[in-house]
Amino acid sequence: MFQTYDDIASPDTGPARLAALRAQMAERGLDGFLVPRADAHQGEYVAPHDDRLAWLTGFTGSAGICAALMDKAGVFVDGRYRVQVRAQVADVFTPVAWPEVEVAEWLNSEAPKGAKIGIDPWLHRLAEVRMLEETLTGAELVRCANLVDAVWDDQPAPPMGTVFEQPVSLAGETREDKIARLAAGLGKAACAIITLPDSIAWLLNIRGSDIPRNPVPHGFAVLHADARVTLFIAPGKTEGLDLGACVTERPVDAFLEALAELDGPVMVDPASVPLIVVDRLQEAGRQVVEGQDPCLLPKARKNAVEIEGSRQAHLRDAAAMARFLCWLDAQPPGTLTEIDVAMALEAERRNTNALRDISFETISGAGAHGAIVHYRVTNSTNAPVLEGQLLLVDSGGQYVDGTTDITRTMAIGTPGEEERQNFTRVLQGMIAISRLRFPKGLAGRDIDALARARLWEAGLDYAHGTGHGVGAYLSVHEGPQRLARSGTVPFEPGMILSNEPGFYREGAYGIRIENLIVVQKALDLPGQTVQDMLCFETLTWVPIDRRLIDVTMLTNAERDWLNAYHQEVESRVLPLLDGPAAEWLVSACQPL
Known part of the structure; x- marks a missing residue:
């Protein structure tokens, strides 16, 4: 609902x-x-x-x-x-x-x-x-x-979501192997404190429902150098779940008290550890060493099973998006509201019979609301979708095999010339990232400008990063990698990111185009002198509104990329559709 x-x-x-x-x-x-x-x-x-x-x-x-x-x-x-x-x-x-x-x-x-x-x-x-x-x-x-x-008199109770298994067939590695691998990398630390919910979920191959739209449980964990984990979690959450001999469960209320029981140097991540944890360790005379959460990079580097799961989730999601966009195009301007749009899209995802949840609250912004980057429609702000407006829809799904996140901006009726030109500039930025080959060792800050170059030429920009990391049936926003000027973590094969440049004219309209991409090793080229080149594989296969593209602004390479992308969309998604949705997809994927 x-x-x-x-x-x-x-x-x-x-x-x-x-x-x-x-x-x-x-x-x-x-x-x-x-x-x-x-x-x-x-x-x-x-x-x-x-x-x-x-x-x-x-x-x-x-x-x-x-x-x-x-x-x-x-x-x-x-x-x-x-x-x-x-x-x-x-x-x-x-x-x-x-x-x-x-x-x-x-x-x-x-x-x-x-x-x-x-x-x-x-x-x-x-x-x-x-x-x-x-x-x-x-x-x-x-x-x-x-x-x-x-x-806060009517403060909701703390969440008590049930914890369940993420099978090895989808995780790609057992919890025992993950624990042993990460424990071996603790160096001189005797243990590491882990507080991030998605880190604990990934490490133990579990999922939960304590956070809306994110399949993670609340708890705390201590990873010991001898390949054990102590999990502090509310009693009852893991009832009926066998976490194996390497995991010991204790009540979450015992967490702070247990810190004094730890022997040897204790590793904490200053970027995520609550201050009270360090206070208690120091009060108990424990040696505190600082280091990155040991789960962050291994979690970000998806294995082959997780990547294949993401591919399958995105194909399923693309079919739902195609059915939604077909329906949207058939509705006369002025007959829908932003909530109508969001409800219709969520219904299509649920009709796949594979959706666990949406991955965040659907952003459905018409006209000026599209310029509010993370707009949340409410009953009081719910606006009609009118002729001549742009409609920005940013949405995603949580499937057991992957997490999706996609933004498409659609023309309602006939778009204005300014909107078409700026949409094309945003599209050129998205294509620039999609086509990029780059040397290993570069981070988001090194390539973010490529997504903005066409906008900068017109004196325009957007006030958010170009992309964020995405989990494998985990959080839709996942670090530590970012495709942004603040992104300092080098990209590595297996990292999934969003590619979502945009432009926002306050009080008028918003534009954003978003695909998910995964870092891969690039094929070597004849005469190549740079070793270990990387590239991006596209995961998202949904048409981009051709009505909003000023073809005269595209280079031949950009037009060729878009035509090839739409050809691939049709090849991959058409077998999953029938009737009007199939006809719509063929029309939407016609070459420029």
């Missing part, structure tokens, strides 16, 4: 909730309190129980933090959410552009000298707190209980 987010908060609820928070601050002698969009596990996504930032401010984006002082409250968001935050928060909150303005810099200028700023040590990462403390000049961070929880 399609869900909207009307009931989390609204501008009307913001003043009273902020006042209640400030009363708690005053009671505890605090001058401020930080409310991040985070939970104790430090993944990107949070359960309703942990969605404190949305409850307090009304902002529902996937990243942000509120710094509440007694006389002002800043809500820090990046470029994806600048339009959205202004529409969602009350005027008692001030949107702040991050990372242009850092939280510590804002506190330095806005908080009184000697201010005590409360933080919940479960909700802030070691690296984050370290950076705050290094930059703060006149304020002090004070660990305390969570003040939002103290005033």
Whole structure:
């Protein structure tokens, strides 16, 4: 069933909730309190129980933090959410552009000298707190209980989703082999603390339902150098599941206490470990060593089984998308709303009888709403899809063999010339990444500009990365690789990424075109002197709206790539369709 987010908060609820928070601050002698969009596990996504930032401010984006002082409250968001935050928060909150303005810099200028700023040590990462403390000049961070929880009367209960097996036939490697392989790489550390839900799910070949749209369980894990794992998880979640002799289960409430029992150096990842974990280790006199979560890179480098599963999931998803796009083209302009569009697409995915869930809330933005990068339609914002508009639909599915994420922008009726030109520039960027061959060792920051070059020529750009990592029936956003100017992790074979340049004209329209791609070793060319060249294999096979393409702007190579892509779409997807959808696909894939 399609869900909207009307009931989390609204501008009307913001003043009273902020006042209640400030009363708690005053009671505890605090001058401020930080409310991040985070939970104790430090993944990107949070359960309703942990969605404190949305409850307090009304902002529902996937990243942000509120710094509440007694006389002002800043809500820090990046470029994806600048339009959205202004529409969602009350005027008692001030949107702040991050990372242009850092939280510590804002506190330095806005908080009184000697201010005590409360933080919940479960909700802030070691690296984050370290950076705050290094930059703060006149304020002090004070660990305390969570003040939002103290005033959130109807806070949902913590999630208790059932944990289930991800079979080796889909995972491609047993949990015993993964544990042994990663334990051997711990070096001098006796164990490693793992808090990220998708890392634990990948390592143990399990999945769960504690996070909406992401098949992960909540828990904590300790990977020991002797190839054992201690899993701290709520009793009852794993009932009937045999994790084998190498995994010992303990109640999640025993996690902090158990830290004092660890022997030898304990590895933590400062980018994901909650501050309270390091505090407890140091209080117990344990040696703390810093290193990357040992699951991150192995999880990102998909094995052959996972890649083949992703290929199959994308073909299934492409057929659902084709049926949806066929239906959409048959609807007269003005007869649909954004929710109608999202519901129809989700129904097509469910009709595959293979969908476990959608992979995130479907973005269905018509006209000006398409310019809100991560727009979430609600009953109050639900707009009609009108003649002459662009319709941006960003969506995906969670299938047991893979996770999909695709964006298509469609013309409703006859598009304007500006829209066609800018759509073509975005398409040229997507094609540039798709066609790229590059030397091993390059990272996202080295190639992100190729997706923007045609937009830059026209003085245009977009305020988000070009691509993110994607899991194998796991989180739709997965690190550590990124196709972005901030991406520093070199690409390696098996990494799945999105390729999604865009352009957004605030108040008018949005454009984004997104395929998923997987890094592969490139075939050697005659006379090649650079060894270990890499390339991208396309996973997504859905037509791109030819009505929005200005063919005169394309180079011959770009046109040839697009024609070949559409020929491949027809070859792969047509056998999965019949009737009007099959006819639509053949028409949509005609060469330019």
